[in-house]
Amino acid sequence: MVRCWIRICLRSVLLGWALSQTVQASEGFSQWFDTFKASATDAELHDFLYGMPKGGDLHQHLSGSIFSEWWWALALGPPAQGEVFYTRLQFGNCAPIGRASEHEQLLFQTISQYRYDQLAACERGLFTELSQLKPAEQQAWMNSVRLDQPSEGRDEFFETHWQRLGDVIANPWIMAEALALHIKAFADEGLVYLEPQITLMGYRDQTGRALSPGDVASIFRARLKQPDVVDTGVTLRFQQSILRFLPNAEAQLKQAYRIVSEEPEWVAVNMVGREDDDRGHPLRFLETIRGLRQQYPNVRLSIHAGEVDEPNYHVRDTLLLGADRIGHGFNLISDPQTLVQMRHGPYLIEINLISNLLLEYVSELSQHPFPEYLRLGVPVALATDDRGMWDSTMTDEYFVAVKSFNLSWDELRLLIKNSIQYSFLTSESKSGLLNALGARLMAFEKHWQTQDPTQIGVLKSGPKRGFICRNYDLCERQ
Ligand SMILES: [Zn+2]
Structure with a gap:
């Protein structure tokens, strides 16, 4: 008993140390970054951010993340x-x-x-x-x-x-290979952790025969054991998502809890689907989730909420469902009481800037509440949502955030840290990742600090995809 307490205490100390290593910038680097940012071209800034170690992506849908x-x-x-x-x-x-x-x-x-x-x-x-x-x-x-x-x-x-996409996304071997491509591309961008939403329901073989969640998990698992994925070093956990507005959503929710309790890599449940369809409103699921909580001790919740134009209490109601993280939280800004309660709190908002822009929740990024959340002390992290359909990257999310909201280096470090700290990893795994990430960030800062921030030049280090090319003047330089 005493040893157990000591271990818990030691874990907290280690996590605290790892967190401080990840947040703390090298002496003088914040100023270096401010000077660089003031003089850098868009292409230079994008290249710099491509090379920046990035932590995790906590909000992404596998089927929406695959490029055409x-x-x-x-x-x-x-x-x-x-x-x-x-x-x-x-x-x-x-x-x-x-x-x-x-x-x-x-x-x-x-x-x-x-x-x-x-x-x-x-x-x-x-x-x-x-x-x-x-x-x-x-x-x-x-x-x-x-x-x-x-x-x-x-x-x-x-x-x-x-x-x-229809039957293409019902083929689990295609989806397993898509996941491998997805992981490798994120590793190239400097990510060390992914927590994609990957359903194990609804797959079929070539004859149309339905496959069980366990069969599908085995297909994913076999692909992830291949050396090309293992060599990326990316840590993976998955979320089982359900479509919230369907008539049988409660039955799907129960199945989702079963999956998370049976498949070790699936650690959380998410609820997705357009929120302007009221049939999937959060409180519809309160009774079902309370019933499931009586039975399952190990299921975490990250739930989409507040991805709508109009004010409502979906973020508050979703916290009541037991979510530790909120996907989008776009209209939290219109619920002052919940907003104030989330300052410096234990719940994180997963911010999807490019998604919110392209799906018309804002007509320009200056209307987005992200900087308000960030600078009020509401925990936030940047995420890609459905980047395959935006034709964009994680680098692009950081790029538009810096361009639109003049992010400081300390804020970038905080976003990177949050993307691991608020993951559904164990505290031991978080400490390990945060330590490694802290070391990578330190090396990155040391590398750049020896160089004149006004004379960096274009590095041509990362791919420039459709979204960024259409919206910023940096692609013809390649
Ligand atoms: Zn989403």
Whole structure:
């Protein structure tokens, strides 16, 4: 008993030491960064931030994080395990009068062979095998799952992207390979921890046979054991997400708790889905979650809340559900009482700047409450949400934050630290990661401090993807 107390005490001391190492900048580096920031071009700043050690990403959906060109390669390559896909290139009036077509009339909706075989001949004529698309059609297919046009926004994202990907995201071997690509790209950007939302429900094999969550977890696990992923050194934990506005969301929530209690890498439950659909409001789940808490001791909650335009009490109500972290928390700014209570508190807001901009919760980033939360002392961390569909990176999130809100080096260090401290890792694992991260940040500062901050130049160190190229003048320099 006494030894146990000593161990807990020692862990707290170690975590406290590791935290102070991560927050504390080298002597004089904050000033170096201010001078650099004042004179750097956008390209120089982006390159600097690409190389910066970054901690974790606590809010990302695997199925929204995959770049269009990756989807294309995955659907037509070995990860598909021989599954053949067809995509809708035409509209037609094939369904008998009085009966809606089984499939929504959505351009580039992609279905598996087994589903294609079940269609009437008239409907089959509207679909083309994915491998047979002409180059212009291939480009259009890839464009159809990223928000790259000014006319596209919230409805395009919520109502067409996922539906178009259709059966591709129901293939667990494709999703496991997508996760491997995802981890490697984040490791290249200097991240050491990821906590993606990866459902284990709803997968099928090539014949359309449903796969159990345990079978799917084994497929992911086998891919993550391969050396290319292991060598990244990225620590991983996963969240099981459910769609909150569905009629059977309570049943899904119960299944999600079962999954987290059975699969060691899945540590938390999340609830997703557009919040302007009131059917998924937080208090709908209070009774169910209280019932589940009677049974399960080990399930953490990070829940989307406040990702809406209008004021409401969704953040407060979501804390009542037991969430330790809030996804977005965008409208917390309109609930002063909860906002004040969250200052210097134990709950973190996962900030998704590019997501909130592209989904039209703000028309420009200067309207975003992030700096208010940060500078009031509400714990926050930057995250990418669905960066595959934004065609952006974690570096871009830091870049737009620095550009829009003049972040200091100490604030960057705080955001990096928070992304580990508020993770769902054990305190022992957090200490280890924070120590390693503190050392990497120290080395990074030492490297730059020897150089004139006004003469850095463009390093061409990281990829510049669609979002950043469309919105900032830094891509033609490559
Ligand atoms: Zn999200």
